[in-house]
Amino acid sequence: MTESMEVKKKISSNISRIASEGAGYVDARYYLDDSSETLLLYDGDLEANDTTVESGIGVRVLWEGAWGFAATSDPSCLDACFEKAAMNARTASRLVKVPLSMGAGEAVKGSYATPVEVDPFSVSLQDKLTFLTRLDNDLKEDFILKRMVYVNFQRKKVHFQNSEGSEINKDLVNVFGMIMAMALDSDGEMQRRSMSLYSTGDGTAGWEMVTNPELFSGHAARVRSELAELIKAEPLEYGKRSVILLPGQGHLQVHETIGHPLELDRILGYELSYAGGSFVDLDSFGKLRYGSDKLSVSSYGSIANSPGSFGFDDDGTPERAYRLIDRGILVNALTSRAMVNEANEKAGREVFQQSGGAARATSFYKAPIDRMTNINILPGNDGTEDDIIASTEDGIVVDNPVSWSIGSNREHFHFGCEIAWEVKNGEKTRVLRNPTYQGHTLEFYGSLSAVGDESTWKVELVNNCGKGEPNQVMQIGHGVPVVKFDDVITGERK
DSSP: OOEEEEEEEHHHHHHHHHTTTTTTTEEEEEEEEEEEEEEEEETTEEEEEEEEEEEEEEEEEEEEEEEEEESOOOHHHHHHHHHHHHEEEHHHHTTSSSSSOOOSSOOOOOEEOOSSSSGGGGGGGHHHHHHHHHHHHOOOOOOOOOOEEEEEEEEEEEEEEEETSOOEEEEEEEEEEEEEEEEOOOTTTTTEEEEOOOOOOOOOSHHHHOOOIIIITTOOOHHHHHHHHHHHEOOOOOOOEEEEEHHHHHHHHHHIIIIIGGGEEEEEETTTTTTTTOOOOOOTTTTOOSSSOOOOOEEEOOTTTTTTTTTTTTTTBBBOEEEETTTEEEEOOOOOHHHHHHHHHHHHHHHHHOOOOOOOOOSSSSSOOOOBBBBBEOSSSSSSHHHHHHOEEEEEEEEEEEEEEETTEEEEEEEEEEEEEEETTTEEEEEEEEEEEEEEHHHHHHHHHEOOOGGEEEEEEEEEEETTTTTEEEEEEEEOEEEEEEEEEEOOOO
């Protein structure tokens, strides 16, 4: 019997033992492999070559309404780890004011593997550096002062078991990349233009994404050209105008003002001491007009090559597709089993019918919390980017965030972007620098006047979503088309 088989057998026996002692629920996540590799070239020099490899087991015990958690990287300490989780739960149950429940659950048997053509961990370091150096050379030009080429590869092999009889295996691979060029403008201020690896939602998610010219490796000339225009550009003048968000900026708009405020644990107040709350409450669902009729947003776990796709969450709930916002009306939240039951009990009615499969932990030594998956604005019927520009009398097209400031309850926001293109009378005219836009969340989405078709829709890959105490950094995806908002406050970034 292999070591991993022995560990799985011990996990099963310990779950049965702790459950027989009176626990309401027990689960364990066994990370057989949690690997990450980061390569960073800065001005052609290898600035970072970081590799981490971890493995271990995280155990949760629910005892009389209270969670206990413990973790170990030593399989020989597994029995003690279960004991510690149970002891922590018993201790917490003496103090708990809001008893938690996982509700009735069924045994789930299954597996999920990210579709991969070329495992990035199988590619030699020399081959990776040769390729990244070529990308860096493509960015070179006399006026460019700084260049950056970055890639990150992740692999997680996870075995899950719980006291309901669930057994799930996941083999996940994530790939991230960015190129960036920087130069001084006419006022001596540093400007930048960047491009991040994205997904079309189809295909595979291995090394082949990095080498794909459409998704990543073929954009250096465009980045150089746009930066050359940017450093000669005038700053954006203050005024109200239409704002057209490309997916590079639109995904952060969705992330900060739809994704985070719709995490149910945040709505219930669990983030108040760290990251704030939400303007959404339990009475909002089915009633609150979040935006115009053109706004429909989904949580969708079946995008083939996105870090927001993982098959089953860390409660063992299968990922599913469902609407969060339907034609402007808020209808659902990002939920996990315990949070659904707490919310329904608090509301005194059934606000949520089932978990949305959003319980996620970043590693074996962190407990799952409600997280974003793939949060997507669904494509619309307003045509291509050119069609949307043609319908705009006075506006700007913006791309890629530089800065952001968000209200503590996500009720308002202010974003600075890398670049803007002026739009006058249906035509894109000149480049403008230091663009910003701001608004109140509901008013802003209420001004949504155009949503691009499927040809404008991209899945932007996010590698740095922070949440929780202690903090957890999670990977997610946002599928976003080109979108237009009217009568938005805009101006120069100071």
